[in-house]
Amino acid sequence: MFRWNLSIKIVAAYSGLIALMAGILTTTLYWQFRTANQQAMRDRLLDLLSLTAPEIDSDYHSLVVTPKDTSKPFYKINLEELKTVQAASKDVNRIYTLRPQSNGKYAFVLDVYPTSKSSTFVGQIAENVTPILSAEGNTLSQPKVENDFVQNTEGKSLLYGYAPIEDQFGRLEGILAIELDATSVLQYEKIAAAIALGLFVIILALTVIM
Numbered sequence: 001m002f003r004w005n006l007s008i009k010i011v012a013a014y015s016g017l018i019a020l021m022a023g024i025l026t027t028t029l030y031w032q033f034r035t036a037n038q039q040a041m042r043d044r045l046l047d048l049l050s051l052t053a054p055e056i057d058s059d060y061h062s063l064v065v066t067p068k069d070t071s072k073p074f075y076k077i078n079l080e081e082l083k084t085v086q087a088a089s090k091d092v093n094r095i096y097t098l099r100p101q102s103n104g105k106y107a108f109v110l111d112v113y114p115t116s117k118s119s120t121f122v123g124q125i126a127e128n129v130t131p132i133l134s135a136e137g138n139t140l141s142q143p144k145v146e147n148d149f150v151q152n153t154e155g156k157s158l159l160y161g162y163a164p165i166e167d168q169f170g171r172l173e174g175i176l177a178i179e180l181d182a183t184s185v186l187q188y189e190k191i192a193a194a195i196a197l198g199l200f201v202i203i204l205a206l207t208v209i210m
Contacts, residue, residue, distance in 0.1 A: 042145045045161040045180050048089065049143035053163035055081045058173040061097065061165055064109050067121045075110070082112045085178075093158055093179040097165060098126055100138045100172065105129075109174055128152065130160045133175075140164045140175060149182045157182040 060074035069075050082095045094113045098106040106129065108120040129137075132144050143163040151157055158179045165174040 041159055041180060041182065042161075044091075045145050045159055045178060046143050048085065048092070048178055048180075049145075049161050049163035049176060052081070052085050052095075052178070053143065053165060053176045056097065056165050056174075056176060058165050058167040061109060062167070062173050064122055066123060069122060079110050079112065082110055086112045091181050093156065093181040095176075095178050096120070098133075098137075098175045098177055100175070101125075104138075106133060106137060106175070132160070132162055137162070137175060138172070140172065152179075 056078050057074075060078050063069065063072070063074045064078075078097075082097075086092050086095050094111075096111040096113070097109045099109050101107055106126045107122075108124045108126060109122060111120045113120075126133075128150075130146055130150055132140075132146055136144075140162060141164060143161065145161040146159060149157045149159055159182050161178050161180070163176045164172050165176055167173045
């Protein structure tokens with residue numbers, strides 16, 4: 001009887017150890033996938049920012065100050081650059097430029113947004129200010145991407161990134177902003193979580209059977 005009870009305890013301890021190791025393994029695999037997936041998205045956004053910002057003519061950009069300027073050639077030339085990026089990158093939710101204001105706020109200059117009803121006008125103050133803009137928007141010197149996804153007013157999860165638009169003297173003329181849609185990334189993470197959970201359940205079931 002004593003040996004039988006001891007055997008049960010050993011089996012239970014062994015099963016518990018396997019379950020614990022399986023849980024750690026599947027959690028680690030999921031976390032590594034999640035981290036790599038999000039980092040790949042950040043790297044892509046950094047590449048987009050680094051390639052697009054130099055294509056914006058800072059002199060033309062500085063001339064855009066009122067809504068009336070949207071009909072001028074210097075506005076349209078830079079806008080076409082942004083439209084090209086928007087058209088070539090399906091995961092770009094929105095691409096636009098901002099100009100820092102003396103009161104610490106940011107005004108829209110160029111704006112490319114697929115939904116016309118959500119477009120902005122030149123000089124409109126940006127309401128959604130993310131951590132990077134709040135902390136260093138006026139002194140931004142290189143492309144930067146937010147650490148976390150941000151949900152916009154439409155409930156869509158986005159990754160925000162910014163790059164400085166500098167004039168020929170290296171002075172900050174404006175800020176390029178790109179929003180990447182994180183929907184597909186989050187969907188992949190859900191699938192990975194389901195696979196990890198399924199793997200854990202299978203290992204647990206095999207442990208019980210054995």
